[in-house]
Amino acid sequence: MVTYYRDPAVEVTSDRIALGDRAYPIAALHRVWHRRGARRWSGVVNRGALGVLMLGPLVAAAFGILLALLLETSLMTTAAIVAASVVVGLAVVPVADLLLDRVDRSYDRGTRDLELWALIGGAPVLLLHSTDARRFNQIYRALQRAVESSTVTSR
Known part of the structure; x- marks a missing residue:
């Protein structure tokens, strides 16, 4: 198992993403995207x-x-x-x-609210909401790497 990102609230590994008390297997994420909210x-x-x-x-x-x-x-x-x-x-x-x-x-x-979404079991799920642009981008990139590596290994 490879750890791509870890802080006290979020952990992204090659197997799963854990956000506080919630965890989702990387294989269950069918689509991952982000949204930028209104400017603060x-x-x-x-x-x-x-x-x-x-x-x-x-x-x-x-x-x-x-x-x-x-x-x-x-x-x-x-x-x-x-x-x-x-x-x-x-x-x-x-x-x-x-x-x-x-x-x-x-x-x-940053000056915007940022949201990280994923399609899990056919339903959109809000994984993360943050106003910290740097942390959000690190988590988003780590999740992208985890998803990419899972699709490469599953082929």
């Missing part, structure tokens, strides 16, 4: 907010430099405003790493 706009808005957070200090720094150049102040005052603006702009570097990590994780989670 909260995920899209979250990504947009993260982008604005990353650009905010840079825009503030550019505004400070522009302000320093437009104001008719002494050279020292202008230099101090430009230096402060550059420091604000550089402050975004460590924060940007944290925000980019959050953006990466938001893509892993």
Whole structure:
């Protein structure tokens, strides 16, 4: 028996798929497909907010430099405003790493509800519902490999 995927709730092997307290033999799956649900706009808005957070200090720094150049102040005052603006702009570097990590994780989670279906005994059965795109894709691909290997060995 080959294990294609395993986590605390799902196990896909060459013999069966187990989802919590339910298990189905791979040979009983006659057709496997997935459906994507409606877009969850909260995920899209979250990504947009993260982008604005990353650009905010840079825009503030550019505004400070522009302000320093437009104001008719002494050279020292202008230099101090430009230096402060550059420091604000550089402050975004460590924060940007944290925000980019959050953006990466938001893509892993996805913005849609995902469903994994199979035709078992002539009836469509919902095997899995998830909002975690990365995990869903791993399970779906593991199930595809298990079904493919079962059809190759049954020939």
